[in-house]
Amino acid sequence: QQQVKQSPQSLIVQKGGISIINCAYENTAFDYFPWYQQFPGKGPALLIAIRPDVSEKKEGRFTISFNKSAKQFSLHIMDSQPGDSATYFCAASIIGSARQLTFGSGTQLTVLP
Amino acid sequence: DTEVTQTPKHLVMGMTNKKSLKCEQHMGHRAMYWYKQKAKKPPELMFVYSYEKLSINESVPSRFSPECPNSSLLNLHLHALQPEDSALYLCASSPQGAGLNQPQHFGDGTRLSIL
Numbered sequence: 001q002q003q004v005k006q007s008p009q010s011l012i013v014q015k016g017g018i019s020i021i022n023c024a025y026e027n028t029a030f031d032y033f034p035w036y037q038q039f040p041g042k043g044p045a046l047l048i049a050i051r052p053d054v055s056e057k058k059e060g061r062f063t064i065s066f067n068k069s070a071k072q073f074s075l076h077i078m079d080s081q082p083g084d085s086a087t088y089f090c091a092a093s094i095i096g097s098a099r100q101l102t103f104g105s106g107t108q109l110t111v112l113p
Numbered sequence: 114d115t116e117v118t119q120t121p122k123h124l125v126m127g128m129t130n131k132k133s134l135k136c137e138q139h140m141g142h143r144a145m146y147w148y149k150q151k152a153k154k155p156p157e158l159m160f161v162y163s164y165e166k167l168s169i170n171e172s173v174p175s176r177f178s179p180e181c182p183n184s185s186l187l188n189l190h191l192h193a194l195q196p197e198d199s200a201l202y203l204c205a206s207s208p209q210g211a212g213l214n215q216p217q218h219f220g221d222g223t224r225l226s227i228l
Contacts, residue, residue: 034216043203043219089155103155
């Protein structure tokens with residue numbers, strides 16, 4: 001019930017294309033869904049996050065779509081750039097829980113120039 | 114630059130050595146975390162400190178010993194590590210309190226290699 005399933009494992013996109021990464025969860029107690037971006041040699045950095053009371057959140061080229069009934073959420077990167085090449089982790093947590101984040105398995109995104 | 118600072122950035126040690134990893138944050142966060150990350154894998158939670166008290170130990174072997182001297186500092190003491198302990202060790206912090214969105218802020222980690 002604590003698992004968050006993430007797909008695809010790797011993704012190659014042309015510059016200017018749309019990158020889409022999907023996650024699914026089972027635990028309906030999760031109420032906070034962040035996405036982290038990690039470059040080689042760096043720690044994960046919070047990219048964007050959403051609460052289940054909204055279906056979409058957009059910040060610049062990054063959009064989270066959230067489907068509460070299907071227990072799925074996805075990250076869309078519009079106009080993908082080579083600088084977006086990184087590993088992306090979805091995560092889920094329960095606000096107020098000390099245990100915090102349950103991570104997806106990660107997606108390695110490569111944006112070709 | 115991240116707001117969570119970890120030192121050293123790289124550490125090579127033998128299996129009989131004793132060393133410590135250090136983490137510092139000045140964001141006023143009262144929850145601090147240690148994670149272990151293997152290549153191409155997500156971070157795995159090791160320890161959680163809440164208000165300077167250890168609240169979660171994810172069944173981590175005793176050769177890893179955490180310490181939280183104050184609300185800004187977190188240490189991880191290492192002793193008699195095994196080659197499989199080679200990994201990136203990440204520290205994170207977050208605000209603490211019911212009702213808060215609790216985004217975790219990660220440091221850039223210490224790359225640990227056990228010879």
